[in-house]
Amino acid sequence: MSHAQRRTSAIALLAAGLASVVLTTTVPAHAAQPPAPPSTADRADQGxxxxxxxxxxxxxxxxxxxxxxxxxxxxxxxxxxxxxxxxxxxxxxxxxxxxxxxxxxxxxxxxxxxxxxxxxxxxxxxxxxxxxxxxxxxxxxxxxxxxxxxxxxxxxxxxxxxxxxxxxxxxxxxxxxxxxxxxxxxxxxxxxxxxxxxxxxxxxxxxxxxxxxxxxxxxxxxxxxxxxxxxxxxxxxxDEPQLTNAVHLQRIAPNGELFNAEGDYATGRWSGWSNQGASQLKEVTSTGTGAVNRTFAVGGDNRIYENDGDYATGKWSGWYALAGSPEVKAVSAASDGNTVHLVAIGLDGRLYNSDRDFAGGNWNGWTDHGGNGLKRLTSATTADHVNHIIAVDANDQLMELDADYAARKWSDWQVAGPAGGFRAQDVTATASGNTVHLGAIGLDGNWYNTDGDFDRGSWNGWWNGGGGNLKRVTSAMANNVNHVFAVRSDNTLTERDGDYNTGQWNDWATPAGGGDATALTASFTQ
Incomplete structure (x- = not known):
């Protein structure tokens, strides 16, 4: 069987092997370990x-x-x-x-x-x-x-x-x-x-x-x-292992059920939507580690649940509750190798973080990192092992908090993006190398984009990418192409792609044959 045939079979098994569950129950979870204290060491090695x-x-x-x-x-x-x-x-x-x-x-x-x-x-x-x-x-x-x-x-x-x-x-x-x-x-x-x-x-x-x-x-x-x-x-x-050119797009329907579709950018084809066996969901995020797509959702009880789809074997883990999950209203996941950095906004409007190395470790417990009435958030990890967390605060201002896992230090909250700040309804981010591609839906319902080069410490300014009447947004990057997915005010989906190899963006179009959503996430796997 060819690699393509094995992958097609795996995708079919993933779609067929989903079982329904209402995410309001308690499931035995992994034991948490206390987080290691951050170091105050300077990042630059003086030598x-x-x-x-x-x-x-x-x-x-x-x-x-x-x-x-x-x-x-x-x-x-x-x-x-x-x-x-x-x-x-x-x-x-x-x-x-x-x-x-x-x-x-x-x-x-x-x-x-x-x-x-x-x-x-x-x-x-x-x-x-x-x-x-x-x-x-x-x-x-x-x-x-x-x-x-x-x-x-x-x-x-x-x-x-x-x-x-x-x-x-x-x-x-x-x-x-x-x-x-x-x-x-x-x-x-x-x-x-x-x-x-x-x-x-x-x-x-x-x-x-x-x-x-x-x-x-x-x-x-x-x-x-x-x-x-x-x-x-x-x-x-x-060369590092390359991401496939197939995106895993997931949406929460207005009835709280989660659906998944696979978009193959090599052929320009989408699979149909498959029900991922959950209901009463409020928010969702995902990230890839190797061939595994790790999905995290906020259930009806405001707790975080996880379901992992292994695209090499065609198997899902099944939904389970994360250990000690606080009650949350928003969640974002970013990966660095086999490690997932999971951040969430609690019902108190503060940011919480937990990490897990899926190569052989458990979640390390939840830590409180403050914030002012946070409402939406996103995160992206750059090549220097810094997780850039951007959130919409009580004043609709985009704020940033950086977790430097190489130096074991957290920054303070500061205004995100170019000087002057930006007020937004929702926010998304991806990373390539040490550049963060930050997208946000402005208060006017349009999508805006800016790129931050963290090697040079500079942003290139916001530009208006249009869309109109947008209310939610997510993005995923593979092979230097940033794929942006948004939800319109009528709950329909739209997509726009930016190719950083050529510097060209395409126009907004409907992905995966359309579908209604209240929240969405997208990710790639190897």
């Missing part, structure tokens, strides 16, 4: 900078022959490689396979720490020990071997040994633009995505002589007068 005497005149651009000639047999034999970094999610081994997300995460640490440029200093931090020039920076980001034998990192010349030539249009985050010239013009930068639709500018990380570690936009392939650059790919870089 240490140490001068050293290079074995060659120019350690940035030296050739392999020059390095081998300069290194004594004793030095080659006695120089151990540093251990794998601590504190980075899914950290790679030295010189082993590494994901593109980890490459960018490691590069980001030097930018956050403001590491200055030097060909004769090395930096020691959680990433290891690496020379603080351009090729040392790439060696650090790729987690290459580092020792005194190679002057604490590879050179622009020796990076050729670890890479393969690729076409311009094949560039992905974590690849490089390299000028291997052994002279003074040798340089290398890390590609992080295109900055315009024409592919004439790109987002990059580099260790530059004039500014040190920097994240900035660069003309392709590099500024003139700096030699010839070409795109190359590290031979040990691995």
């Amino acid at each position: 240490t900078i140490t001068p050293f005497t290079p074995t060659v005149p120019n350690p940035t651009t030296a050739t392999r022959a020059q390095l081998d000639a300069a290194a004594s047999p004793v030095r080659k034999k006695a120089s151990p490689f540093l251990a794998a970094p601590q504190g980075l999610a899914a950290a790679s081994n030295v010189a082993g396979p590494i994901s593109r997300a980890e490459v960018i995460a490691r590069a980001r640490t030097w930018v956050a720490a403001g590491v200055p440029y030097s060909m004769t200093n090395y930096r020691t931090d959680a990433n290891g020990r690496y020379r603080t020039d351009c090729s040392g920076f790439v060696s650090m980001a790729w987690h290459l071997s580092s020792s005194s034998a190679n002057n604490w990192g590879e050179t622009t010349g020796t990076l050729l040994e670890f890479t393969s030539s690729i076409a311009k249009e094949s560039l992905k985050p974590g690849d490089i633009l390299l000028n291997p010239n052994p002279g003074a013009s040798g340089h290398v930068v890390i590609f992080n995505g295109w900055a315009n639709a024409e592919h004439t500018r790109y987002d990059a990380y580099e260790q530059a002589g004039s500014v040190g570690a920097v994240h900035r936009e660069i003309p392709y392939p590099y500024w003139s007068g700096h030699g010839t650059f070409s795109p190359r790919r590290y031979d040990n870089v691995i």
Whole structure:
């Protein structure tokens, strides 16, 4: 049976295996564990900078022959490689396979720490020990071997040994633009995505002589007068598992029942709506971890219930109550790998949070994070493991609270989005990399969008995406396309998609053959 056939069978089994249940009963649930206290440690790893005497005149651009000639047999034999970094999610081994997300995460640490440029200093931090020039920076980001034998990192010349030539249009985050010239013009930068639709500018990380570690936009392939650059790919870089192009759209009908439809964007086809076996529901959210779509709903008793659909096996867990769930009126889920961050607005208008690692842990209990008369909320987790929580407060103002799971710190509540704030009826958010795509239904019933780049700390301003007479909204992102679903004032559904690969948005259209809804959610799985 083909992969497509297995997936179709799984979807059919999911639809067929649902059993009705009214979510007002008490079900034995997992025991909760007390949450770990947040750390007050600063996110930026301060590290240490140490001068050293290079074995060659120019350690940035030296050739392999020059390095081998300069290194004594004793030095080659006695120089151990540093251990794998601590504190980075899914950290790679030295010189082993590494994901593109980890490459960018490691590069980001030097930018956050403001590491200055030097060909004769090395930096020691959680990433290891690496020379603080351009090729040392790439060696650090790729987690290459580092020792005194190679002057604490590879050179622009020796990076050729670890890479393969690729076409311009094949560039992905974590690849490089390299000028291997052994002279003074040798340089290398890390590609992080295109900055315009024409592919004439790109987002990059580099260790530059004039500014040190920097994240900035660069003309392709590099500024003139700096030699010839070409795109190359590290031979040990691995692509993260891709989300499928099929969205799981769920809606609560006016009678409180939950329905699900599958939209395949590869074929442009939708399945029919299937009843997910629940009633008296008020709110719903969902998120994917691997091949599992995890649905959380607010039942008639204001408690949170969960139902997990495994699209690899075609089985649902069945509905069950979450341990110690407070009484809530709104809920939002975001995932980071196998971990789900679940946030909810209590009947008291305050925000509550609980987390679970589905790779082998229980929910860690509910914690109170305040808020002023909160009414609606959304959440999205960026690549740096920060969960961005945006809520509509008592004054209809969008407010944001960030949970930094890398630093184990929570921010204070602050106005969300561009300066000046925004008043909204409902709100939704997705993330790609460290960018949050924030959508909201304004008080005029139109949908508005803004994108926040949390690497640069900037938003691009709200723009009116229309729609008219909208009252609820959700969104889900896959393959750099943001799919926005909304409920009109007459309870009918509408959809609009924004392709961030091309910079184009389509027009509003009816998804899944239509249907009535009072609330909705959408998510993708692998």
